[in-house]
Amino acid sequence: MALPPADALAKTGVDVRDAGAADLVAGVRPAYVAAPVSAEETAAVMRAAAEHDLSVVARGAGTKLDWGIPPYRCDLLLDLSRMRDVVEHAAGDLVVRVEAGCPMSDLAAVLAGAGQRLALDSPVPGATVGGTLATATSGPLRLAYGTARDLLIGVTMVRADGVTASSGGRVVKNVAGYDLGKLLTGSYGTLGVIVSATFRLHPEPPRRAYVRAPVSGGDAAHAANQAVLGAQAVPAAIEYERRSRGGGATVTVLLEGGADLPHRAEGVAALLDGAEILGTPPDGFGAYPADPGTGTLIKLIAPVADLPYALAALDAAAEATGLDPDVRGSSGVGVLYAGLPAGVRPDDAGAFLAALRGALASRDGTAVVLRAEPDVREVVGMWGPVAGLGLMRRIKDRFDPGHRLAPGRFAGGI
């Protein structure tokens, strides 16, 4: 006779306890929490979970557990916060290997000691490496450096069946085998548990300048965007911000460099009417427009040239529903975030999303709700239309045939 699940988990030797009120995953309470200290322990827990048909959700710092859709099963919460070592920082090779539970801020502190950085913003304070990868969060620097998928060069995962597997490696240039890191990045824990990751690094720039200019509307924002992209400015980021529909909007260009920086900043300022050059980031630079812990956070993706169209679509949807979202994001790459405050009426949020998605669809744009309050979540479709769902389902079926990994949290019910 097989052991009861609790005993089987305990037998792994891993620290296991009953879940409490602080362990909810988007409102769903798991039965157990296991806190492994190593990849081996993680694999042992995952094998036990597989044998006992336990569904598993991984947690780092828990900053985004209420993102996405609640899992339709959640027996075991895998707490990776004890796996927080920077395993190897090869400064001369500009490469770092780090455990999944390491906070991004801890990693940054270690790298800063060598004058280096992972050129990936951390928009949610406290987030871990694993959680950042699983949700594929990014920020302003994506214009120059890409997102997590572009900086991740190796990954080790534990599969649903408890098998540990790696892809990539610890050299930047490497095309041996499939790149599973790309697949895991942004998969919300539905394909495997990331236990460690290797990133390429960049030197910390000696100086930064922020060139900020007011823009009167969508067309002006677009003109600013295009002027900077088309110039020889080599911007690290181009960010748009607008608080409230009628209020003023700004575009901020981040430049990084050395002694040449003042000269370049003046060049960019000359492109933008009313520009000022700041030595420090303007308030809220790179932050999400809504509190990622309470409100509704929407990610809009559209081709860069459709920025005015996307902003107009936001305005039209807002006007029709009486809502007034804050908007901020990386206009230089065509990714914006819209935030609705806590307490918004679910029907209004639903109508807002429907109008927005309807308008964006004609321009190949999408609007994904990253996070919403429970009553809003029930009304809006969190993911919206997703292309390639058939292939995605087949991948899920191969990696997790029992559908035990974060089931239901992803697009298409995956």
Added chain:
Amino acid sequence: MALDSQDLARRFREIVPDGVVTDPAERETYACDGLTYHAAVPAIVVLPRTAEQVAAIVKACVAEDVPYVARGSGTGLSGGALPRTDGVLIVTARMRRIIEIDVENQRAVVEPGATNLSVTKAAAPYGYYYAPDPSSQQVCSIGGNVAENSGGAHCLKYGFTVNHVTGCEIVTPDGEIVRLGGKTAESPGYDLLGAFVGSEGTLGITTKVTVRLTRAPEAVKTLLAGFATTDDAGAAVSAIISAGIVPAAIEMMDALAIEAAEAAVACGYPEGAGAVLIVELDGAAAAVEHEFAEVERLSRASGAFEIRIAADDAQRGLIWKGRKSAFAAVGRISPAYIVQDGVVPRTALPEVLHRIGELARESGIRVANVFHAGDGNLHPLVLFDDAVEGQGARAEEVSGAILDLCIEHGGSITGEHGVGIDKAKHMPRMFTEEDLDTMQLLRCAWDARTLCNPGKVFPTPRLCGEVPGVRRGAHPLVESGQVEQF
């Protein structure tokens, strides 16, 4: 199942009336790609013009259980486009249109047969270019670049094909036309595009590619530095990287590679150099000026006895000429050679170069080194005379030992040429059985019949079987078919 090539060719002619090759002599010309020592004459060659035709061809292959391989320009160096004698070769040479240059979105939309350089040429009038630049860029196809995740000398700063492709229209191994990504920076859901790029033609065939265009830099500065030894040149590389400079490219050639290049193209590299370094910086003019002075200073401090700075594009071309001709040039000093593509962490370069030197001395097989020093991507050229009994085998041994060195130092067996047929047998030296099994889960999800470029990348195919498992606890909305609502 035995291939009835006559019947299949008849069906292909219904799809592409003027694009089916069955003549043996003509098929023979497709027997290999750039890696010529693997050859296999395909049973049928088809040259479609549209995605719909590719889809129909794939469907016909699937219906008959016939393997198929896609081929672009056939410049690959790992045998990724090696045909199957019992299969179909689908050649994209007739799909080479530049469909659109979209300046505002910084994108180009092209057909897979378009050459890498043709994208840059089409974008140049607008002040843009396509950043990945494999040495074969004049002839290699974008579709092949996508399959191999091609790099190039400038990927040190700008990244690889996967960082520059934002969309692909593909024909899946089921013969369905599917769009992955597009002109947007990303798309919701799994990163199917990221998984597809670099899958070496095993997950489907690209029929349309959307690439990111990069603003042509305001300034480009290139220097050529001569050093007494590769150690000195290596020290310069380390000093430059440690100074926080990210050059567009840092290339190194050793004495034997220089000798070959001189013999072939008379590039006039510094006399008596044991190693030369090519360092290129690009970007905003003010930044390039500042950093270039630093690079020059650091090179001298590391022992550069001669430094030449390109004054214009013509001089820059001359500096690059020796480097870009190096592979072909060794033909001047050796009847035959093997090109390796291993990678080591950059800091391990000096030691690995010494060990390669030892291997060469011990075996009596000469090795010329020409490589991307900035990212540790070695291209040792193992020279041998195939007319001399046993030399080919010894060269193979040296080549294998070099790969061992790379793996020993935490590197990779391939930095940009791909695994293909050539290095599939080496994959277990770099990855565990579990790693390879997991990668093949992806393969099975896309191509359970393994008809799409079979025998490449993996040493032993995984039997995919049916979609596994009885699924329990499916979400009620999934069951009721409302999944699009998520």
